[in-house]
Amino acid sequence: MSARTMCRIKNTQRIFSATRPLLILVLILLSQNVQAELKLCLAEADFPPFTFKVDVASSEYKGYTVELIEYVSTHLERPIVIRKFPWKRCLFLLERGEVDIVADAYHDVQRAKKFYYSRPYYKMTPQFYYDQRVFPDGFPHASGPVSLPEYRGCGIQGYSYEHYGPGYNRLIKSASSLVQLFWQLARKRCDYVVEELEIVEGVNLLGPSIIDLSNIKHARPESARSPELHFIYSKDRAIDAKIIADINVAIQSFINSGQASKVMEKLMRP
Structure with a gap:
């Protein structure tokens, strides 16, 4: 092996040694970024004033729940990717672990056997x-x-x-x-x-x-109780307990800060 080749090998080793910590940091950050993303499923049918299309031709949704999701994402400092499917499909994807969260769920006994519930974010009539x-x-x-x-x-x-x-x-x-x-x-x-x-x-x-x-x-039926809206998470494939706790904190902040009331007043204004 020539002296010139040996010199090139040594230079390459020095460069790799110098950049190795940076490469490791980049890999760690990329890994954290992949883990940070949360996938949430919304029912694609209009559910105003909570989720509904801006117009018939648009794929953009707005509403109380959409603004809450944005608020939670900011609070968690995590991107929340919204996917839209029929309601029953959302539940199926949640059970399979293909999404982390489903929004706008009512509590019932059978559903509670499969899913964890967030704290409520709206009480209905x-x-x-x-x-x-x-x-x-x-x-x-x-x-x-x-x-x-x-x-x-x-x-x-x-x-x-x-x-x-x-x-x-x-x-x-x-x-x-x-x-x-x-x-x-x-x-x-x-x-x-x-x-x-x-x-x-x-x-x-x-x-x-x-x-x-x-x-x-x-x-109003006299025997009916007011249902509440929740996020739900699969019990079999639940996301980290701390994330669920942080989402609950964000929901309470959304309500206590008056932001929830402002959003609903804006949406229900003719």
């Missing part, structure tokens, strides 16, 4: 809706219509209605969206439908012609 032309004297709801087996109540596929009280499991859940749910009511496929007040009012803000409520009355 349960309602049932009926056609006043069919029930001109009002709807009998002493303890909530879901407790009356002689009436057909309807809900949306994959949604939890446990908070509506005894008889909730008799609800016909064949609608794929809120629009289809009220279409079923208009076509007398159902005697009543159940949905939270904030959601129906939110849809009306998107456009008064989306759901025709001109002959529709609504009331």
Whole structure:
């Protein structure tokens, strides 16, 4: 081996020795960056005022939950990547560990067997809706219509209605969206439908012609409790407990700072 070749080898070794700590640091940072990203699934169907498309042609979503996610991401100093799928698909991906978080989940006993829940970030107002032309004297709801087996109540596929009280499991859940749910009511496929007040009012803000409520009355079922919205995490593939705790801190800060109220007031303003 020539002296010139030996010299080149030694120079290469010196350069590698000098840059090795930097290369290791870069690899560590890249590894941390990969670990830092959280994947969150949102139901792709409009769920105003919490998540909804800016316009029909857009893939951009806005709403209370979207702003909360941005707030949490800033608080954690971690990017949160949002993926959008049908609600049941989101739950499937969460169970498989393909996403870390699913947003806008109600609490129910069966779901709690599989998932951890964040602290609640919004309390909803349960309602049932009926056609006043069919029930001109009002709807009998002493303890909530879901407790009356002689009436057909309807809900949306994959949604939890446990908070509506005894008889909730008799609800016909064949609608794929809120629009289809009220279409079923208009076509007398159902005697009543159940949905939270904030959601129906939110849809009306998107456009008064989306759901025709001109002959529709609504009331709060006496037996219903107010459902709350949560983030959920898989028990089998849960993210780090500290991250879950930090998300809870961020949610509480979002509420206590008044930011939550400001966001909702802005969204619900006609």
